[in-house]
Amino acid sequence: MLSVEAVSKTFGGVQALRNASLTCEAGEILGLIGPNGAGKSTLVNVISGVLKPDSGNVRLAGEEITGRDPEHCAWAGVGRTFQTIRLFKDLTVRQNVEVAHITCRAVRPAAAARIGVDQLLQQYELAGFADSPAGTLPYGSQRRLEIARALALGPSLLLLDEPAAGLNEAESETLAIAIEGIRRDVGCATIVIDHDLRFINRLCDRLCVMDQGQVIASGETEEVWRDPRVIEVYVGQSETA
């Protein structure tokens, strides 16, 4: 579904991404992890068109989307959420979802017919606030709304940038169940960035570990945690120090 090949990106003198590659298949949940500054968000921004890579390729379902504008990437099927919540605060909850569904109706009518705005509001426990301004929702509901909105786009790839940030354990668990529900119902490829490793391990089929702009390991979740380089990044810096 998604294939990222040897993507590099430099900001000033800092190389944020070095030859980063990853793939994510339909129906798969991929965890993208690594320490702060590893390049996770940069990679997500390259895939969703916010940043243009210096070199490398991004393909979605065979279609080349490298360096396209964010709206083109959205039309091609990339849906995303943001590390800091970016809702349309003065629009109602329903309108937030409706805005995304408008695009979906225009570019993917078949998907739009399957996904209903009301159905998404129900599923993400937002129906009760449907007519309230999005900015008035409690934090956890805002996180859910951002995901519901991205899904209303009918994406074939969903990028979740720290969806569990600021949620308590119970809310994280609810969120994990919801994301598994997406895999079951929508079947899109899903990439999750998060620092909460318990959340990531519980949810993801595969992991992709980044450090200093490079992908240092990727594979089945359990396998990856046996990789010495990953252990080094997360716990074992003492050996190299």
Add this chain to the structure above:
Amino acid sequence: MTGSELSQAVEQMAAPAAAAQPGNAVLRSLIGGLVTALPVLAIGLLVLNFAPTYYTFLALGAFVNLIVVVGLQVFMGNSNIANLGHSAFVGLGAYGVAILSTPLAMKKLSIPNAPFGFATLELDPVSSALIALVVVGIVALVSGKVISRLSGVAATIVSLALLIIVHSVFLNWTDLFKGNQAFFGIPKVVGLPWMLVFAVLAIVAARLFKDSRWGLQLRASAQSPQAAAALGIDAKKLRLMSWVLSALICGLAGVLYAYFAGTISPKLFYFQMIFNTLAMLILGGMATVTGAVTGVIVLSVGLEFIRSIESGVTVAGIQMPQLLGLSGVALGVVIVLCMAFRPSGISGRHELDELLSLLFRHSAR
């Protein structure tokens, strides 16, 4: 119609609106626009039937302002970009019909040397208006191409530049626009009834745009450009669309002004108009069409009251001094107070029909 009859009528209109399904969105929006236009219609009919000539004249001016402010709302309210150039389009509309429809005998006096054969051309008022609006549309399209690529302050500065350019052309291309002097002899074909019809149409058009998918997408992109782009919204295209529609409504206001006043001059379409109409929109609340209407009603009445004080009045036997320039001061004070204490304006977030249906739902409980 008594108060209760009116409220029943409104309820009948608002009730299905509240229950409407997405499929009826256009109908709901249309009804909403008509409800918003009701106060305007009521004031217009009152003036038409009961007011002395002087007030009718004032009301006509206020209706022109209303259409300008509604036009301004279409761009500002949805894109959240301040526009300081809209009276250029009012001027273009007014001068367009002046040049096209003024009788030849009058043109011999005013613009005998007009280029492109305009000195010997006299069209009927309707064709003139349509051609003037096409010209407004073209200027809007060209300027909009620039403005829609920008956002925030940069776009505002370009709109201001447009105002200054158009004003300079009016002033200096004397063969065509008669420069600083008044352009007179325009056929006076518009009275209060037509003005009222077009005011209602402008309000409905603004509301339909706001509630349309383009309006919704544009409002979304104004609130979070990044999220909007990530949802496939082409903000540039939508800004251009709203800029052109806004310009056309302002141009229409200019056409109507020329047709009711019969005489125009460049200074009418300059900073004074920009400030007056901006203050009206800000005071009423630029997020809604209702806000535009409210601001025009409140400030038109308020400014007229201030003007009557300006020339010196007698209060309790004491002759007050003349206070020239008071209306300008008051306008500034209104903008400052409003920005400080109620930045969303009088009407805030809700349209009149939405407020009414909220009220009825509340009282039904």
